[in-house]
Amino acid sequence: MTLDFSRNLDYFWALLPEIVLSVWAMVVLVAGVSGRHRPGQRTDSEGDPDFGQGATLGWLALAGILVAGFFNGWLYGVTEVGHTSMIAVDHFRLFANWIFLLAGALAILISFSYVYRQRLQVGEFYGLILLAITGMMFMAAARDLIVIFLGLEVMSISVYALTAFNRRDRKSGEAGLKYFLLGAFSTGFLLYGIALVYGATGSTNVVAIGASVANGTARTGLLTVGIALLTIGFAFKVSAVPFHMWTPDVYEGAPAPVTAFMSAAVKAAAFVAFLRVFLVGFDAATTYDIWYPIMWWLAAITMVVANLIALVQSNVKRMLAYSSIAHAGYLLVALTAANATAAAGMLFYLLVYTLMNIGAFAVVIAVSHQSEERLQIEDYAGFGWSNPLLGVLLTIFLLSLAGFPGTGGFMGKIYLLQGAADSGLWVLSVILVLSTMVSYWYYLRVAWFMWMREPVSEGQHDLVTAPLPMRLALVASVALILYMGIFPSSALGFAQASVHGLGSLGGGLLGLRP
Amino acid sequence: MSGAYLPLLLLFAVSVVTAVGMLVLTQIFNPRRPTPQKEMPYESGMIPLGDTRARFSVKFYMVAISFIVFDLETIFLIPWAVQARALGWGPFLAMTMFVVVLAVGLLYEWKKGGLEWD
Numbered sequence: 001m002t003l004d005f006s007r008n009l010d011y012f013w014a015l016l017p018e019i020v021l022s023v024w025a026m027v028v029l030v031a032g033v034s035g036r037h038r039p040g041q042r043t044d045s046e047g048d049p050d051f052g053q054g055a056t057l058g059w060l061a062l063a064g065i066l067v068a069g070f071f072n073g074w075l076y077g078v079t080e081v082g083h084t085s086m087i088a089v090d091h092f093r094l095f096a097n098w099i100f101l102l103a104g105a106l107a108i109l110i111s112f113s114y115v116y117r118q119r120l121q122v123g124e125f126y127g128l129i130l131l132a133i134t135g136m137m138f139m140a141a142a143r144d145l146i147v148i149f150l151g152l153e154v155m156s157i158s159v160y161a162l163t164a165f166n167r168r169d170r171k172s173g174e175a176g177l178k179y180f181l182l183g184a185f186s187t188g189f190l191l192y193g194i195a196l197v198y199g200a201t202g203s204t205n206v207v208a209i210g211a212s213v214a215n216g217t218a219r220t221g222l223l224t225v226g227i228a229l230l231t232i233g234f235a236f237k238v239s240a241v242p243f244h245m246w247t248p249d250v251y252e253g254a255p256a257p258v259t260a261f262m263s264a265a266v267k268a269a270a271f272v273a274f275l276r277v278f279l280v281g282f283d284a285a286t287t288y289d290i291w292y293p294i295m296w297w298l299a300a301i302t303m304v305v306a307n308l309i310a311l312v313q314s315n316v317k318r319m320l321a322y323s324s325i326a327h328a329g330y331l332l333v334a335l336t337a338a339n340a341t342a343a344a345g346m347l348f349y350l351l352v353y354t355l356m357n358i359g360a361f362a363v364v365i366a367v368s369h370q371s372e373e374r375l376q377i378e379d380y381a382g383f384g385w386s387n388p389l390l391g392v393l394l395t396i397f398l399l400s401l402a403g404f405p406g407t408g409g410f411m412g413k414i415y416l417l418q419g420a421a422d423s424g425l426w427v428l429s430v431i432l433v434l435s436t437m438v439s440y441w442y443y444l445r446v447a448w449f450m451w452m453r454e455p456v457s458e459g460q461h462d463l464v465t466a467p468l469p470m471r472l473a474l475v476a477s478v479a480l481i482l483y484m485g486i487f488p489s490s491a492l493g494f495a496q497a498s499v500h501g502l503g504s505l506g507g508g509l510l511g512l513r514p
Numbered sequence: 515m516s517g518a519y520l521p522l523l524l525l526f527a528v529s530v531v532t533a534v535g536m537l538v539l540t541q542i543f544n545p546r547r548p549t550p551q552k553e554m555p556y557e558s559g560m561i562p563l564g565d566t567r568a569r570f571s572v573k574f575y576m577v578a579i580s581f582i583v584f585d586l587e588t589i590f591l592i593p594w595a596v597q598a599r600a601l602g603w604g605p606f607l608a609m610t611m612f613v614v615v616l617a618v619g620l621l622y623e624w625k626k627g628g629l630e631w632d
Contacts, residue, residue, distance in 0.1 A: 008604060026618045033625035 024064030025130035032123010061126035095498035096140035103265035109473035111257035132158035136269035175253025190233025196226030237270035251321035260361030302329030342419025352408035359477035382455030408484035
């Protein structure tokens with residue numbers, strides 16, 4: 001099937017996954033308030049296998065993700081006429097969509113018991129997750145800065161609400177407010193950047209911007225300021241270091257499944273949009289010279305500072321927050337390298353990172369008894385011996401986050417380094433390797449507490465439970481991580497094919513254009 | 515830059531004259547029997563001075579949010595409605611979807627009890 005966007009109706013076909021998901025979100029939302037059980041009433045015992053009414057809605061939301069995934073697969077058989085329309089139908093977008101759908105599915109699977117125990121309102125919870133995924137998919141599909149902005153807002157507003165979702169918990173409310181204020185602030189930067197780039201190039205379409213930049217009609221002064229502001233806006237969203245201050249507080253305060261979801265998927269969405277704007281719109285040699293040093297320093301500072309601060313964290317959620325900032329730094333290296341290898345490496349890394357980060361958070365949720373307690377590192381003392389299976393899983397996730405050979409995280413780092421080497425970023429590569437070394441300390445410290453320390457008290461881990469949906473998510477993530485660590489070529493080949501022809505117009509500096 | 519903007523200028527002039535006129539004329543013709551209540555600055559009928567952390571019912575927020583939603587719906591619908599025949603079926607479809615989404619929101623609010631005052 002060929003889509004010609006001069007016929008407006010063809011946008012419906014191009015946006016089928018997004019449409020399905022947003023309609024499904026509304027269905028889940030309405031189903032949540034029209035059920036027989038009023039949400040928030042706990043009528044059954046602790047060990048209810050159905051998690052109150054939550055399970056029905058959770059599975060309903062998962063079914064929505066499956067249907068959206070089906071249409072996402074269907075879009076592989078669809079081609080577009082020209083590559084300039086507002087909505088891209090390319091494999092890059094579809095690969096990114098798989099990441100978002102996977103992150104959403106895993107986040108829903110690990111949240112069943114948590115939502116039930118914390119008496120969260122299920123319909124709104126799952127509905128907002130679906131809406132957030134819709135926004136992310138718009139960001140990945142956007143070939144127009146305005147569409148990116150709209151997708152970003154749909155995603156961000158859903159995630160602000162999810163962050164503040166546990167209204168009985170003061171920290172959750174505080175995190176939500178902080179995230180909302182700083183997020184709104186950063187959106188202002190992004191929007192101002194869009195306005196200036198529009199002023200400089202006369203278009204908000206990324207391809208048209210690229211053409212205008214390449215043939216030298218863009219005004220350099222305005223464009224420089226515009227690129228700087230866009231970088232700031234995106235750097236807030238991916239939490240690169242000078243703009244990371246909100247991250248630890250928000251990740252610590254938000255309900256744990258939401259933290260898992262946003263540390264993986266929101267970051268992936270921001271990076272995917274970041275990549276498309278900068279590697280398709282600003283890839284001419286003149287603009288690359290403008291943003292290359294900014295990106296270089298952002299990547300370097302992010303890797304160094306985040307890893308050093310993570311060393312001294314005693315709260316595991318907070319440690320994982322700093323770890324996610326550090327991972328943003330690794331991904332920024334790929335963006336600085338700006339070649340096809342690095343772009344494919346970034347997609348691969350985002351996929352692996354989603355799996356290992358949500359997996360690690362799943363175990364954290366289990367250890368904290370499906371609530372927000374027992375998050376200190378001492379609470380992990382002796383955990384490995386009392387729950388060997390969960391202990392081994394968390395160890396694998398942590399090793400993968402650190403980048404231990406045999407796990408997906410290792411292969412991801414290798415491909416990022418390969419991309420950096422292709423562009424001759426030797427200093428940045430060395431910083432990446434050294435900061436990875438540093439990160440081993442704080443990841444392995446948790447493992448050390450789990451296996452090498454005696455439990456603080458008798459029966460400390462007796463109440464740790466991992467219900468069936470969470471076990472499903474854990475098994476799926478660990479299997480995929482090990483598979484990608486040992487046989488990386490299939491996933492990498494997929495990522496490379498997805499990046500191929502990302503911007504298929506004209507000649508460019510970055511090797512992404514044929 | 516000549517005649518096209520004249521109505522706008524007239525509108526501006528009329529609104530300025532009306533606003534200033536109301537202030538001036540009431541000062542001249544107004545009978546004054548001041549009481550402490552009347553001397554207070556007027557702010558939507560609330561007592562304007564006091565602790566900023568005063569608590570008031572969350573119901574007011576619900577009404578305010580509903581109001582904004584339907585206010586915006588009107589803002590989007592009226593310009594379309596004026597030109598509906600000329601625009602044809604495409605925009606009709608778009609507006610239908612817009613209204614359907616809002617209707618789902620209203621259904622949600624209704625089920626959730628957002629429309630009940632007690």
